[in-house]
Amino acid sequence: MANPSMEEAADDTTAPAAKASITHVVFDMDGLLLDTEGFYTLVQERILARYGKTFDWSLKAKMMGKKAIEAARVFIDEMGLEGLLTPEGFLEEREDMLQELFPTAELMPGVKRLINHLHAKGVPICVATGSHKRHFSLKTQKHGDIFSLMHHVVVGDDPEVKKGKPSPDVFLAAAKRFEGNVDPSKVLVFEDAPSGVAAAKNAGMSVVMVPDPRLDASYHEGADQVLSSLLDFDPSSWGLPPFEDV
Ligand SMILES: O=P(O)(O)OC[C@H](O)CO
Ligand SMILES: [Mg+2]
The missing domain is CATH 1.10.150.240 (Putative phosphatase; domain 2)
Known part of the structure; x- marks a missing residue:
């Protein structure tokens, strides 16, 4: 892990029981999956x-x-x-x-490994972005292999997303579109933005923040865990299938 103090500070805020019960995962896109x-x-x-x-x-x-x-x-x-x-x-x-x-957008470090892993293990995954449909298409045109593994994608101009983040709309719509009735407390969101972290918490979900290092640490508040990179994420600490290559 590149910055141990980051994770330590935020790890304390989530009860171990909540961390162990994640069944579904929602990914933000800009700054989290894609370096845009x-x-x-x-x-x-x-x-x-x-x-x-x-x-x-x-x-x-x-x-x-x-x-x-x-x-x-x-x-x-x-x-x-x-x-x-x-x-x-x-x-x-x-x-x-x-x-x-x-x-020309590139994937952020650790994206391929994590998405391929969760998909291979049958964990339902999706994208919830503030970006509108036309920009989503432009940004993802080189990355069909990764985005095709998503169960669904909710974009910012989706009719169900009345208000952008920090409103919970996009994450609630994302949870609703998985199979079955998904309990928001069992959903883990990955976010890079303060408004996205707040939106996930407003939706009653857990959130791992992977912020740009230039973002002031005061904006990390509210996240259940803060990581320097997706490469530092340990699925087993959230009750998700562990990586087998470690
Ligand atoms: O971070 P996202 O994916 O919600 O995208 C939001 C804007 O398009 C860029 O900040
Ligand atoms: Mg983002």
Whole structure:
């Protein structure tokens, strides 16, 4: 594990019984399965530079994980751009740049191993993302092998997702679409964003956070476990089938 202090701090918050009873797993996408958060950062830095302003991680923390229009409103408000740029104008401006970048998205470390393992062991897995359908398609076009193992995918513009993270909508819709009646307390969510961690907790689920190291540690609060990388995840500590190659 790259940062033992990270895991220690968050491990204490979850009762051992809850950790041992996970039956279903939900994955966030941007910044968790796919290394796409850097694309948003780059594009937003470019837009802000035009106004002589600098993009930083406290703004990033407030935007990440949210639906596009919700993140756009945060961007305008926090940067004091009212009257200079509308949320819709901001989305339009970043779109051309993002469309070129998304198809180059790579998987985050440990994704292949974990997804292949859970799928091989018959653990039901799915994706719940704030990203809308069109961006989901662009981002995942090189990664059909991994995404085809998901039981289903819930995107941010799904009609059941009325509000983006931190609302629980996307995770509740994700749990509902598994076979049978899934108890949210038996669902484990993987997230990288503060809004996503809050959404999972609002849905009554357990959450493992895998944050970018540049995100302030105060944003780790609320997660049941914080890891530096998916490579550090031990399925057996959550009652899931253990890796056989360790
Ligand atoms: O992290 P996700 O997958 O919910 O995506 C949210 C936005 O598209 C990017 O922050
Ligand atoms: Mg994310």
